[in-house]
Amino acid sequence: MEKLAPLAVAGPFLIAALFAISLPLSRRRDDLVSIFTASAGVVFVGALLVDVMGRESPVVTWVGGWEPRRGVALGISMAFDPLSTSLAVLAAVLVLAAFLFAWRYFETPGPIFHALMLVFGGAMAGFCLSGDLFNLFVFFELMSVAAYALTAYRSEESGPLQGSLTFAVSNTVGAVFILFGIALLYARTGALNFAQIGVFLAHRPADGLVVCAFAFLVIGFMVKAAVVPFHFWLADAYAVAPTPACVIFSGVMSDLGVYAIARVYWTMFDGALHEHVETLRLVFLVFGGLTALWGAAMCLAQHHLKRLLAFVTISQIGVVLIGVGLFTTTGLAAAALLIAADGLLRAGLFVAVGAVIHRTGSVNELRLRGLGREMPWPVAATFFAGALGLAGPPLLGAFSGKRLLEHAAFDIGHGWIVAVFVAATVLSAAALLRAGGRIFLGMGEPDVQDPVPFGHPHEAGDSEAETTGAPGKTPPVMVVTAGVLVAAGLVVGVLPGIVDGALDASERFTDPAAYAAAVLHGATLALPNAPTFAIDPAAIVLGLLSAGGAIAIALAVLTPRWRIRDAVPAPVGNPARRGYWALRRLHSGQAGDYVAWLSVGAATFGVLVAAATR
Amino acid sequence: MSFAPFAVAIWIFLVGLYGVVTSRHLVHLVISLSVVQSSTYLLLLGIGYRTNGAASIFVDIPPNTKAVDPVVKALTLTDIVVGATVTALLLALAVQAQKRFGTVDPDELDPLRD
Numbered sequence: 001m002e003k004l005a006p007l008a009v010a011g012p013f014l015i016a017a018l019f020a021i022s023l024p025l026s027r028r029r030d031d032l033v034s035i036f037t038a039s040a041g042v043v044f045v046g047a048l049l050v051d052v053m054g055r056e057s058p059v060v061t062w063v064g065g066w067e068p069r070r071g072v073a074l075g076i077s078m079a080f081d082p083l084s085t086s087l088a089v090l091a092a093v094l095v096l097a098a099f100l101f102a103w104r105y106f107e108t109p110g111p112i113f114h115a116l117m118l119v120f121g122g123a124m125a126g127f128c129l130s131g132d133l134f135n136l137f138v139f140f141e142l143m144s145v146a147a148y149a150l151t152a153y154r155s156e157e158s159g160p161l162q163g164s165l166t167f168a169v170s171n172t173v174g175a176v177f178i179l180f181g182i183a184l185l186y187a188r189t190g191a192l193n194f195a196q197i198g199v200f201l202a203h204r205p206a207d208g209l210v211v212c213a214f215a216f217l218v219i220g221f222m223v224k225a226a227v228v229p230f231h232f233w234l235a236d237a238y239a240v241a242p243t244p245a246c247v248i249f250s251g252v253m254s255d256l257g258v259y260a261i262a263r264v265y266w267t268m269f270d271g272a273l274h275e276h277v278e279t280l281r282l283v284f285l286v287f288g289g290l291t292a293l294w295g296a297a298m299c300l301a302q303h304h305l306k307r308l309l310a311f312v313t314i315s316q317i318g319v320v321l322i323g324v325g326l327f328t329t330t331g332l333a334a335a336a337l338l339i340a341a342d343g344l345l346r347a348g349l350f351v352a353v354g355a356v357i358h359r360t361g362s363v364n365e366l367r368l369r370g371l372g373r374e375m376p377w378p379v380a381a382t383f384f385a386g387a388l389g390l391a392g393p394p395l396l397g398a399f400s401g402k403r404l405l406e407h408a409a410f411d412i413g414h415g416w417i418v419a420v421f422v423a424a425t426v427l428s429a430a431a432l433l434r435a436g437g438r439i440f441l442g443m444g445e446p447d448v449q450d451p452v453p454f455g456h457p458h459e460a461g462d463s464e465a466e467t468t469g470a471p472g473k474t475p476p477v478m479v480v481t482a483g484v485l486v487a488a489g490l491v492v493g494v495l496p497g498i499v500d501g502a503l504d505a506s507e508r509f510t511d512p513a514a515y516a517a518a519v520l521h522g523a524t525l526a527l528p529n530a531p532t533f534a535i536d537p538a539a540i541v542l543g544l545l546s547a548g549g550a551i552a553i554a555l556a557v558l559t560p561r562w563r564i565r566d567a568v569p570a571p572v573g574n575p576a577r578r579g580y581w582a583l584r585r586l587h588s589g590q591a592g593d594y595v596a597w598l599s600v601g602a603a604t605f606g607v608l609v610a611a612a613t614r
Numbered sequence: 615m616s617f618a619p620f621a622v623a624i625w626i627f628l629v630g631l632y633g634v635v636t637s638r639h640l641v642h643l644v645i646s647l648s649v650v651q652s653s654t655y656l657l658l659l660g661i662g663y664r665t666n667g668a669a670s671i672f673v674d675i676p677p678n679t680k681a682v683d684p685v686v687k688a689l690t691l692t693d694i695v696v697g698a699t700v701t702a703l704l705l706a707l708a709v710q711a712q713k714r715f716g717t718v719d720p721d722e723l724d725p726l727r728d
């Protein structure tokens with residue numbers, strides 16, 4: 001089975017190549033072939049997951065049969081464990097969902113859309129399964145280039161053009177940082193294999209070069225993950241990319257950046273940096289917390305539905321980074337559960353928003369007020385369920401991940417971060433519920449004008465014209481796709497054994513010695529049993545409070561006579577409002593500005609990491 | 615082994631970054647970005663360099679001759695391909711901007727004004 005693993009990458013690429021060289025014969029053929037390929041991908045990666053779950057150690061395969069001799073690896077390996085394979089399954093499922101959604105969404109997608117999506121899907125699979133640092137980089141770039149091209153899919157409009165430009169420029173600079181990190185590691189170790197580098201670095205204390213390499217790699221992946229202040233490109237790109245592509249971008253691509261941080265830390269740097277983990281943790285918690293809060297604050301101010309979802313994505317990436325940045329097994333398990341639940345929910349919400357766009361041709365919450373009532377009720381139900389699930393109501397949606405994250409934070413004495421991520425999830429869920437209340441229930445003041453032209457120009461318009469609105473019917477396939485994704489996101493955390501499975505998988509993921517033994521010697525090391533956590537009554541109460549709080553905030557904003565705005569006294573309210581608009585205006589839409597922020601962020605992160613590892 | 619290639623790589627990186635940040639012309643922006651990328655070529659090749667090493671083509675030299683590191687060359691080649699792809703895509707966007715909106719100033723690519 002594992003010998004076939006490269007097919008998860010090569011299969012989609014081959015079909016994509018066929019699309020690229022063939023003439024567009026018929027729309028139906030293109031759609032059917034891509035849906036079939038995507039389904040085959042889900043089945044194949046799912047089979048890999050079943051295979052790897054039944055084993056004690058990561059599954060390793062050497063491309064071309066260049067196996068290591070006496071523990072020295074020269075070949076290129078794919079090495080995957082339950083966590084990375086699960087992420088590949090999530091990516092494959094979302095590619096399939098995106099194709100199903102696109103089936104009835106576009107009026108005329110060219111075959112290049114299918115080719116790009118397949119390349120994107122194959123590259124994501126390769127990224128998750130790679131056991132080699134340089135291959136990770138190549139798949140990163142491949143995935144990114146396909147994503148830039150998808151973002152600029154409607155390049156005849158200025159929004160997608162500008163969004164794709166800022167996306168490409170920011171991420172390319174991020175990729176240069178990654179390559180710097182790879183070059184430094186190669187200079188020190190002469191190896192590119194994760195396990196080989198890890199074994200080499202573990203033997204001596206970290207010096208400046210190793211710390212530099214770590215900082216470079218993490219900065220690059222933070223650009224992809226859109227951690228504040230590297231995040232500016234994300235809202236511009238996700239707001240204008242075709243909605244089927246957004247399903248994948250938001251559902252899994254951003255999470256891959258955080259996955260890569262966890263991967264490089266645990267396989268390569270854990271041995272060298274472990275003694276500094278206390279201080280390093282603080283740096284990651286600050287960046288993660290800032291991202292969670294910034295995203296949540298910005299999404300309250302958005303009326304462009306896709307831009308709103310983009311900031312929800314940023315906020316949740318911050319929460320996932322908190323989980324990874326705790327550098328504990330429990331924290332990583334929490335992050336994995338959150339990636340699965342939130343990723344599926346966000347993807348479902350994007351499909352639901354796409355159905356609204358398909359029907360009405362608009363993405364502006366204020367203009368759409370009450371228009372959602374004409375849509376089939378399952379769309380509204382899906383939207384509300386998805387939004388509420390993000391807040392983590394007891395047992396459903398983000399709950400499992402959040403309760404583990406609470407445990408993990410208190411275990412190492414950083415309980416304060418719980419307040420940060422709970423506030424962030426409540427606020428972003430409230431923003432979505434507010435939008436849903438306006439659109440599907442017709443709540444809120446009629447004829448409110450959007451308070452732009454502050455902030456970003458995109459927020460003003462309905463420039464979203466990928467479909468012009470199809471009066472009459474919402475295709476059932478869209479409703480079903482959205483419903484299935486949201487339902488899966490709600491229940492993924494309550495599947496029997498999933499929490500213990502995640503803890504167990506994290507235990508394996510965070511053991512560099514077991515990883516290296518499997519990769520370099522084909523040996524299996526016994527692992528300690530993962531801890532288990534019963535559901536805490538306090539977590540249930542917090543879940544109820546989060547969900548209730550999100551609903552309360554949404555209702556408060558939507559009830560005109562409560563006049564929240566006037567309740568705040570002017571001396572507090574005015575500076576706060578000014579600061580808020582200043583924050584919004586930072587999202588200027590200029591690639592140059594974004595790269596300037598990226599440089600500032602990189603310098604700050606570098607200095608903090610250097611200080612933390614002294 | 616001298617420090618010079620690394621200093622030049624850092625210099626090229628910073629100069630390119632300055633170009634990207636201050637750019638007022640899309641083509642200038644894209645070329646600045648490829649300047650940023652080219653710093654990595656120099657860094658990689660500098661790392662693989664061996665003083666007095668032969669080119670790592672072992673057709674007409676004995677197998678144990680001292681030679682420069684072939685792995686970084688492969689990395690650099692891959693990197694050049696990746697860079698060319700990104701540059702081509704971005705230049706296509708710049709052409710599209712000129713065709714549709716008659717401007718190559720990123721500041722004027724403002725969705726409100728179309």
